[in-house]
């Protein structure tokens with residue numbers, strides 16, 4: 426793919442070229458919507474269009490996702506390896522995962538994984554793993570398990586480490602979460 430220039434982006438948008446999906450976003454300021462380049466909705470007047478490198482920038486500019494091309498739905502445009510990594514992380518949500526394991530699963534280097542997680546999920550892969558472990562620990566406590574065992578089940582080796590991480594995530598210590 427050639428470097429993105431305004432001309433290339435305009436052509437990609439006008440020809441609904443799906444190979445550019447995720448590479449940039451088309452902001453349509455007359456309607457307040459951002460679209461994927463491949464969106465089949467009527468081609469907007471160029472004077473109302475602004476291009477954005479990321480979805481976050483389009484959102485920051487006050488635009489909403491498009492119902493037609495589902496530009497706000499990342500999973501539809503995630504590369505295959507990201508789906509594999511996320512599926513693996515979901516299956517192993519109680520494990521403390523390392524970046525090395527994730528790089529092996531993905532088959533891409535860890536810098537690429539970090540970048541994708543940052544831009545698409547807004548956090549690093551290890552932060553995502555931590556969030557999942559804490560959410561699982563919370564569910565265990567809510568189903569009646571004691572805090573110590575719940576933390577241990579979810580990869581925390583010390584109760585103080587678990588309490589600190591849990592409190593930071595939920596704004597209350599695990600001992601204040603009650604079984605439902």
Ligand SMILES: [Zn+2]
Nearest residue numbers: 460464491494
């Ligand atoms: Zn659209």
